[in-house]
Amino acid sequence: MSTKDEDVKNLSSIINAEEICDLITLLTDITLLMREQLSDIFAPPAIGQSSRNFLPxxxxxxxxxxxxxxxxxxxxxxxxxxFKETKATFYPSENKLSTPKRQQLERDCLEFFDKWRESVMSHVYTAIKVPGRVKEHQKDMKFSKRIPRIENSSETVIIKLDSRNFAANTTLSKLNPPISTSLSSLPQEKRALISHSVLLILLSLEKYMAPSRILLINLTSSLHLPLNFLVKDEIKVAQSLLGAVEHMSGTEETEKRGRENFISRRWKAGLAGVAGAAVIGITGGLAAPLVAGAIGTIMGGLGLGATAVAGLLGGLAQSSVLVGSLFGAYGAxxxxxxxxxxxxxxxxxxxxxxxxxxxxxxxxxxxxxxxxxxxxxxxxxxxxxxxxxxxxxxxxxxxxxxxxxxxxxxxxxxxxxxxxxxxxxxxxxxxxxxxxxxxxxxxxxxxxxxxxxxxxxxxxxxxxxxxxxxxxxxxxxxxxxxxxxxxxxxxxxxxxxxxxxxxxxxxxxxxxxxxxxxxxxxxxxxxxxxxxxxxxxxxxxxxxxxxxxxxxxxxxxxxxxxxxxxxxxxxxxxxxxxxxxxxxxxxxxxxxxxxxxxxxxxxxxxxxENIYLEVVAMEEKTLAILKEKENNEEQNRGEKIVSEDESLQAKSDTQKVEASHFESRKSKPIVRL
Known part of the structure; x- marks a missing residue:
């Protein structure tokens, strides 16, 4: 592929400047919402929702x-x-939600989130040509009281749901309702490409953190894409990253990088538990064109060029050392x-x-x-x-x-x-x-x-x-x-x-x-x-x-x-x-x-997400058999108990009759002839 062709296939050539601004606004809205939800964890339960932890x-x-x-x-x-003693000690001060420890935990939690958010938005600005005015606007919005507008659930359009993932997609819509954005009206191919590009940008952090994945779930929902699209995209990206570096050989480069920086030293130490590490192969700068080229083909005809992919992935596209670190020494x-x-x-x-x-x-x-x-x-x-x-x-x-x-x-x-x-x-x-x-x-x-x-x-x-x-x-x-x-x-x-x-x-x-x-x-x-x-x-x-x-x-x-x-x-x-x-x-x-x-x-x-319904059907069949067996045993046990009770009652009645008869005989005078 020529340089000219690659330059055409970058994100800014597929979505225009206005849509880029909308994307930045959407990502800002999502992270603001995530921060609000995080802060909400530490708030007392809503009025009418009991804070007690056990039923009275x-x-x-x-x-x-x-x-x-x-x-x-x-x-x-x-x-x-x-009972009085238990009741008195059961709800100790309603758990004292407002304590110094809770407040410190909240500060630490929000501090981590803010650092993660700052890193994400910084990589987004670097990977996408964002107008300066938009950057300034987003900075003003960072800690604003602006609340993202959540779409009405009836307006949400989920595309191509298969029966296997219907429940997961329904849950996605309920737990992560879409945020209103004009990007949702774009053709499906463009929306898919936007989601794919943001995934690559998040991977450029050289780690795929849990909040990054939650950000993508919210983005997928807001773009009216099914959750299964994100899942399949993750699989394709993982296989492309691993496939591009699997057969490389770069022992000399590894040793050189081990002398130059701490990352490789840590990586080499991690290889201690990997059988046949030399076969896996580790290299440095040779990875970029292969990794970028492999990932560029994921989206088919509307895929990104190798240069664009390399720009989105950042350092991850240039080092299989980092790829290996991402996957935990290739899973070893x-x-x-x-x-x-x-x-x-x-x-x-x-x-x-x-x-x-x-x-x-x-x-x-x-x-x-x-x-x-x-x-x-x-x-x-x-x-x-x-x-x-x-x-x-x-x-x-x-x-x-x-x-x-x-x-x-x-x-x-x-x-x-x-x-x-x-x-x-x-x-x-x-x-x-x-x-x-x-x-x-x-x-x-x-x-x-x-x-x-x-x-x-x-x-x-x-x-x-x-x-x-x-x-x-x-x-x-x-x-x-x-x-x-x-x-x-x-x-x-x-x-x-x-x-x-x-x-x-x-x-x-x-x-x-x-x-x-x-x-x-x-x-x-x-x-x-x-x-x-x-x-x-x-x-x-x-x-x-x-x-x-x-x-x-x-x-x-x-x-x-x-x-x-x-x-x-x-x-x-x-x-x-x-x-x-x-x-x-x-x-x-x-x-x-x-x-x-x-x-x-x-x-x-x-x-x-992603449950094998065939296995679930087998589980349900097994549970049904066990339940039927339990019911039969319970019925038989009940009949046995009833039978035993009837026998005991009959024996008791007999004893009562005999005792009554004996007493009546004792009470009657003896008549001598």
Missing amino acids: LETVTAEHTKDDFSSKIRGDGEIKGK RMTSRAIDSYAKEVQDFSFLPVKSSISQEILQKDHRLRVTIGVSGWLTDKEDVINPWRALGQESEVFALRWELEALTNLGQSLESVAKSTAWKIAKKEIISRTIFSSLLLALWPISLLSLSKIVDNPFSICMSRADKAGTILADAIINKSQGERPVTLIGYSLGARLIYSCLMSLAERRAFGLIEGVVLMGAPIPSNAAVWLSLRSVVSGRLVNVFSTNDYILAFLYRTYSVQYGVAGLQSITSVNRVENIDVSEIVSGHLRYRLAVGSILEKIGW
Whole structure:
């Protein structure tokens, strides 16, 4: 391609000066909105939205008060006193949202965001020929009170939605409503090219941070493009970057750069865990024409020329060292033994690729611009480390975290033993009559159930402790960029959710913002108070989802010895912190053990991106079979109980008749003939 042809195919030749101004305005509006949403996290909940973190006992037990529970409270002074004590300490000063620690966390969080925003807009101005008057105008808008105009949802046009991604696109529109812009009326090809160009500009930061991805999601929504377009574009860009540098050989250049700058020294150190690093090949300035040329073909006939792509990518187009750093040494850091250095206090800590085979070629094809880590909460089989995460699509690079294999297997076996026991099934009915919350608050557990505690309490306590340690180790790995410079999504159930909670708390304590894109916590044995969830929310740039079930009696029983006065996230919604999504899956999850089999169904329900519907269908079929089996067992057990009750009643009636007959004989005078 000639220089003249390349010059024609740059962004400024495809969209005019006015449209460039509109693009700058739109990006400014989006970042202003993102900052406002970030600040809103630290604001008290809206009027009418309770800041309390657990349902009041009076509300929870309203249906059972007259017949079952209030009489016990009125009649038992000890229980009544305990109820008053629990109620008094349950809402400690409404969690004191306005504290110095909260204010410092808010300042640090906003300071990080402002630095990121400044860097993004600076790269935008450099990559696109922006008129000077527009730059000055945008600077004036930086911290203005101007509120971007959100389009009415009825005006939004989503193009070419396929059934697989319909839920995700619907969720995109609800969570990220489009901002009004004249760019939405451009032809689809131009809108797609604008989104593609902004992605390249964000990659020129030499890291793909979580807020950068949220910016692109908002841009995609405002341009009336489906979320799937952004996802596919990310995949194509990732493969083009990796493909352009895969077969290069530049050992001498690497050694030279290692002597000249710190980046290469850090990169070379990172290669310690990469098998066959010399085969991968690293080079310096030779990368630019290949990388730019490969990416320039992504958009087809309306693609950008190599010169334009190189300008948008900046230094990333000129160094495969930076490309490798972006992908975490081409993904090797996630699976190499170097990760063991973080995991001295936890056994079996490693990342297992969910989609890839052992073949290096397949692994290379699986690399993406985003990373998703699934964390299981207990195991009944070694395959349970990976199997629950099969529903996650290939649009993100998916790993399963293997941790504490032996401890989690012991817990899984203990939980199954309890769940299948007759004592649990009988006790469950008694708990239901009181409601799960009253049992938690007043520690009123059936004696038959308490006898089972020795089976599960110790394994659960061990796993809780190790989940906290493993979470800190995961935070270390993420901060030290085991995933490269890519955003991470964390999904976990049960103690896997506890591990993620520990990870996020560690990240918040160390002010490690911009690393986590999204989080889903299912059946989490963690507190629900504001202080905790404020910290969690501060380090998650995108969606933070709390999945809970009011039918999770096992979780309530297991968590009874912990700080129940601060609530249990896996049993209730989180209303004390803004921008936390609460999903009630009581209809899907009939008990704690169901989470392992319902991950795909839950993710589809919440409109998560790129879920394999085929896997979800298999999960739903399995759950339906189990539910039918449970119903049959319950019916048979009910008939057996009725039969036993009838037999006991008949025996009792017989005894009464015999006793009555005996008494009547005793009362009659004896007549002697």
